[in-house]
Amino acid sequence: MSADGQGRSHWFDDEAGPVVRPYAMTRGRTTSAAQHRLDLIAVVVTEPHADDPEDDPTLSPEHVDIVELCRDTSQTVAELSAELDLPIGVVRVLVGDLVESELVHVNRPVPPAELPDESILRDVINGLRAL
Amino acid sequence: MIFGRSERGKPPVEPVTLKILVAGGFGVGKTTLVGAVSEIRPLRTEELLTEAGRPVDDTSGVEAKNTTTVAMDFGRITLREDLVLYLFGTPGQERFWFMWDELSEGALGAVVLADTRRLEDCFAAIDYFERRAIPFLVGVNCFEGAARYPADDVRRALDLDDHVPLLMCDARDRESVKETLIGVVQHAMAQAAQRRQTVTT
Ligand SMILES: Nc1nc2c(ncn2[C@@H]2O[C@H](COP(=O)(O)OP(=O)(O)OP(=O)(O)O)[C@@H](O)[C@H]2O)c(=O)[nH]1
Ligand SMILES: [Mg+2]
Numbered sequence: 001m002s003a004d005g006q007g008r009s010h011w012f013d014d015e016a017g018p019v020v021r022p023y024a025m026t027r028g029r030t031t032s033a034a035q036h037r038l039d040l041i042a043v044v045v046t047e048p049h050a051d052d053p054e055d056d057p058t059l060s061p062e063h064v065d066i067v068e069l070c071r072d073t074s075q076t077v078a079e080l081s082a083e084l085d086l087p088i089g090v091v092r093v094l095v096g097d098l099v100e101s102e103l104v105h106v107n108r109p110v111p112p113a114e115l116p117d118e119s120i121l122r123d124v125i126n127g128l129r130a131l
Numbered sequence: 132m133i134f135g136r137s138e139r140g141k142p143p144v145e146p147v148t149l150k151i152l153v154a155g156g157f158g159v160g161k162t163t164l165v166g167a168v169s170e171i172r173p174l175r176t177e178e179l180l181t182e183a184g185r186p187v188d189d190t191s192g193v194e195a196k197n198t199t200t201v202a203m204d205f206g207r208i209t210l211r212e213d214l215v216l217y218l219f220g221t222p223g224q225e226r227f228w229f230m231w232d233e234l235s236e237g238a239l240g241a242v243v244l245a246d247t248r249r250l251e252d253c254f255a256a257i258d259y260f261e262r263r264a265i266p267f268l269v270g271v272n273c274f275e276g277a278a279r280y281p282a283d284d285v286r287r288a289l290d291l292d293d294h295v296p297l298l299m300c301d302a303r304d305r306e307s308v309k310e311t312l313i314g315v316v317q318h319a320m321a322q323a324a325q326r327r328q329t330v331t332t
Contacts, residue, residue: 041148074143082174109148111237121320127210128313
C-alpha cells in the first residue's frame, strides 16, 4: 500500500489544511460528488456484487464497515453513524464514496408531502395501534 | 464458479422510512418518550459543529479548536418489514437549530413536549414548527408533583392555534406515547387534506 506513496499521508489532502480527527478518514473532504446531503433516514443498501470490500485498497476500514453492515440488513445514515460512532457528516462522505464506486446504493426518503396518497399514513397509524 | 458472500443470503429489504421529531425544553422527557416505544434503546448520533453553530461539512478546512459536537438520540419502530418509523429527539439549545432544519426536512410531524412547571421552555419549538407549517401537537408530560391544569388553560398559556392538538401524556408509558404518535400522524393527514382542498378550491 505504501509503495505508491499511499501510506499514512494517503489520508491527508494537502489542500485541506488541518483536519478534525474524524474527517481525516475522509481525507479532509467534506463533500462528495455523488452525495447530496443524505437525509438521516436515507437507506443504504450494499450491492450484491460488493463481495470483498476488504480487498479493495482504495477503501478505508470505515468504508468496509459500511459495506458489511448494509449487506444483510439495510441501514439508515443515522444508524450507521450510531453504530460506527462517527459524525453524520463523515458517514455522508463515506457513503457518497461508496455510491460513486457502486458498492452501495441509497434510497432517499419520500417527503410525506409528496406521498401519492394517504395509504402509507394509514398504515403507520394501524401499525402503531398494533404495537 | 465462485460463490460470493452475497449469494448466501437474499437481498435486504429496502423499507420506506419516515420520521417524527420529539422537541421540547431541557429534561422534559424527550429521550424517555423515544425509549418508551422504540424497539432499540435510544441510539445517539452526533454531528461536528463549528463554533458558529454550522455543521462541519459547510466549511472546507476545519480547525479542531473551533468545533464542538451536537448529539441527537433516536429510536426505531418497525411497523412492517417494509415500513419503519424513526423518532428523533431534537437538541435543545437554539444554536443547534440548523440541526432542526435538517431533521424537520421531510418529517411527518413533531411532538412538542411541555412541562407545566416551565411552559416557556417549549415556546421556541412551537414557534419553529408553526412557522414552517410542520404538523405538530403538544404533549403535556404529566410529571408527578406538577399541578394539573385543564387543557384549555395550557392552550391559552401557550397561545396555541385552535387547530393544533394538545393532549396529556406520560412519556414513560408506552400506550400513552403510542396515542401521542397516532395523534401526530392523524394531524398530519388532516393538514395534508386541508392543503389539498385549498389547492383545488
Ligand atoms: N415522573 C415522571 N418523570 C419523567 C417523565 N418523563 C421523564 N421523566 C424523568 O425526567 C428526567 C428527564 O427525562 P429525559 O427523557 O432524559 O428528558 P430529555 O428531554 O431527553 O432531556 P435532555 O435530553 O437532557 O434535554 C428523567 O429522569 C426521566 O426519568 C414523566 O412523565 N414522569
Ligand atoms: Mg435527552
